[in-house]
Amino acid sequence: MFYLVEEFFSIQGEGKYMGVPSYFLRTGGCNLNCPGFNTKYFINSKEKRGCDTFFAVDSAFKNRWQKINDAKAFITHLEAKLNELGFLPHFVITGGEPLLYFNDETFYQIITFLLEKNIKITIETNATIVIDFKKYPQYKELVFALSIKLSNSLEPKSKRINKEAIATIAKNAKEAFFKFPLSKELIQISALAEIKEITALAPNLPIYCMPVGESKKALWQNDKAVFEFCKKHNFYYSDRLHIRVFDTTQGV
Template identity: 45%
Template sequence: MIYLVEHFYSIQGEGRYSGSPSIFFRFGGCNMKCEGFNCQEIAPDGTKVLGCDTVYAVNKEHFSQNWVEIKSSKELLNILNIYDLPRSVDIVLTGGEPLIYANEKVFVEFLEALHKKGHRITFETNASLRVDFEKFPIYKKCIFALSVKLSNSNESFSKRVRGDIINSIASNAKEAFFKFSIDAESITLGLEEEISEIILHSPATQVYCMPLGGNKEEVETNTEPLIEFCKSKGYNFSDRLHIRIWDQNKGV
């Protein structure tokens, strides 16, 4: 069963293709909570829900009114007709964690149709869920932004860092790059060692670091220390344009 939380046409705000016009499909559900990010969302019933900056796509209990069940790939493809699009605009699949649906027939059919139409497809994933590249070769034609979670997520190491899966995705995908969410405090708390340990599983894969935050103020607070960190390590700094411009991470 597949759930779609939202879709919108904007620019990619993060990572290698930052600035590229993109249609985002945000799917509901995740195998992590990442409460350590301390982002709060107020549910319709007034409950304050703690988690990542897209907790509404993780917590179905309090945000179920936004979760739409998808029963066919045609339902997803029809969304493209809503927008006045340039030819072959980028498609970004995000969440939550979109790879929880990696083996679903409807999901695979959707990907195959997008590729046939000439779209560049990027997954934003925590890289902890296995992808069957042999059974579903469409995944070899996709790009993967590997947002492996750090200890600041408060998820256990064994759950968030799956070296064999990281290596498998990076080795089989059309393209892959690491993308880490980092706050200023974590830079002084062993962050360098954490990232080094993760990227050992795919040492040739480029690293992008972006400032943690669910709003413009938080992003700006974490930006300058992170830039200095990237300069010292030779990593790529990735801004979060959508938050810096629109001061939110939802539907922009």
């Protein structure tokens, strides 16, 4: 069983496949919380802080998540969605942290179904969970967007960097890339040293940097600094198209 927060067809807004029409499955739950990303939200009138997908992270929202425990039924549902579209889009499995479910039978059956249809799948992950590629070999066929959290997430380093998880993905997956959300403050303080330390664990993977922020306004505060940072250090710049176009609207 896994939790599904939302599903929708849109355009991938960030990373290597920015701009590609994509079908999104957003799973519920995360092993991190990332209060440093500072998105404000309220639970029973009490203010809390988290990342821009707090609604897929905080279990206070669990009553809005759908339990997916019947792979066959969900595959039938996806087949109907694909028929409606009339083509096979790129799939993005995001969260929360989708790899919480890597060894869930239902989740794995759905991945297998999509791969059998020759659908490209990107998993967006914080790369803190070690995948057993031997037991679950289909994961070798996925694209992994490694969004490893930096100190601005305010998560302890021991929790946000798992060397074995990163190295295992880099060794086994057919494709992976790093993706770092940066603020101008972090660029001034420690971004380069932090990125170098993490990317040394998988030196052949491309590195994308993008502005942090949950709204257009927040992106504007950081985008120029990230742009210049990428030019200076030969990293790839990624925008966040969905926020740039739709601002804070979710599920578009």
